[in-house]
Amino acid sequence: MCRGGGLPDTMSMEDAKRNVMICFRTTEDLRNAMGRYAAEDRRTLSSMIESVLSEHLEKHGYKTIAQEKRRRLRKPVNIPAFVSEAGSETKLRQSGVIVDISLNGLRISIPKQAVDKINFDNSATTLDVTFALPEAAQPLNIRCKPIRLVDDRESVHIGAAFVDSDFKSYQILQQYLI
Numbered sequence: 001m002c003r004g005g006g007l008p009d010t011m012s013m014e015d016a017k018r019n020v021m022i023c024f025r026t027t028e029d030l031r032n033a034m035g036r037y038a039a040e041d042r043r044t045l046s047s048m049i050e051s052v053l054s055e056h057l058e059k060h061g062y063k064t065i066a067q068e069k070r071r072r073l074r075k076p077v078n079i080p081a082f083v084s085e086a087g088s089e090t091k092l093r094q095s096g097v098i099v100d101i102s103l104n105g106l107r108i109s110i111p112k113q114a115v116d117k118i119n120f121d122n123s124a125t126t127l128d129v130t131f132a133l134p135e136a137a138q139p140l141n142i143r144c145k146p147i148r149l150v151d152d153r154e155s156v157h158i159g160a161a162f163v164d165s166d167f168k169s170y171q172i173l174q175q176y177l178i
Helices: 013-017 028-040 045-059 167-177
Strands: 075-085 094-101 105-111 127-131 140-151 155-165
Touching (some): 075 105, 105 140
Antiparallel strands (some): 075 127, 094 105, 105 155, 127 140, 140 155
16 A cells, blocks of 8 residues: 555565555545554554455455465474463463464464463563473473464464574474474
8 A cells, every 4th residue: 555655555574575566545544444453463554455355356266376475384283382471570371272383483372361461562572382292202492473363263373483492492393393
């Protein structure tokens, strides 16, 4: 979306990689509603618009070529885990289930009521995720940065990128995924 003088809306690195820009006019109310929706989904406005348009086109039989944005594909899993806000003084651990995982990140599902206990409003928020891989001798503890929150019926899915982990935990994860 472009504003008044044709300048692009706030652009992420991902947006900069794209090679086509589409500008259109809309009402301020619609623009503000889209901005709120994108913020709630923790994504850029451009990413949200692209997703909505792609879904609409596919629903009506038009194929869109969705390129994988992740550097590594995630492996589907069902691993119980504990999530806590890193550096939190209370260290409240919330239970959840890791739905998929890669060498770069994971998606974990936690109950909706648990989301209120973790501060997602701060862009500096990081999470400690503790889990045991099948046949692992010890639990892994990996620090993640939440990238995306997706609301489901009874849970919230958190897409998170690894930002820090101890070397041993990362080695064990690597062996499991390869």
